[in-house]
Amino acid sequence: MHVHDTYDYAVVRVVPRVEREEFVNVGVILSCERAKFLEACIEVDEARLRALDPAIDLGMVGRHLDAIAAICRGGEAAAPIGLLPPRARFHWLTAKRSAIIQTSPVHMGRCGGDLAATLDHLMERMVRLTKPAG
Template sequence: MREADTYDYAVIRVVPRVEREEFVNVGVILSCERARFLKARIEVDPTRLLALDPSIDLELVGRHLAAIAAVCEGGEAAAPIGLLPPRARFHWLTAKRSAILQTSPVHMGRCAGDLDATLEHLMTRMVRVLPPAVPV
């Protein structure tokens, strides 16, 4: 039996008006040091963001979210941060900041299987709006 991997994750939040501290979860960053895995999955619901701030610049938000994904991928395109090891990039991405894009506190989990599937599971639980429950 394969040994479980320990991973860390943080939820990506868009905070349209920082002073109000309201946010919409738009993605998850998942890091597994042992597997040298660092990936972000992002899904933006413009309707939810516009509900918090009708004047939000969705194009600007999209560019900033694309930068998070680029830093996770690493390499020259995300330099100089993209040249750091995956774990250092994760810590840089999840550092506390007061800006339109923030992350939740870092949480830990264990996974004995596919880290991509784990990331998908976290997206379903933390980001996607679930359909309303059907009364019985």
């Protein structure tokens, strides 16, 4: 009998104008403690961000989002946070903050072991726009 992995995930959001609380989902961070898995997938729809704030600094946003992926990978390149265990890095990344880059509350799920496929599935549901049938 195959044991399902439990995982935690949070949706990464860009909030161009924090005072307005409008956001665009741009990625997902997925963590599975048992598998020592911590990965982020980020896909930015620049047109959607510009619709909320035409003057948004996309370069700055990109640098901050790149830092999320680096922290997930860990190591010295991700500064002191990158040296923490994966679970501690996940909690640091998903801590509540009032900034242009935020995460949703943490949610839990179960999968049959293919965490990369689970991350892609979450991206499809939470980030990527689906085209209407027709």
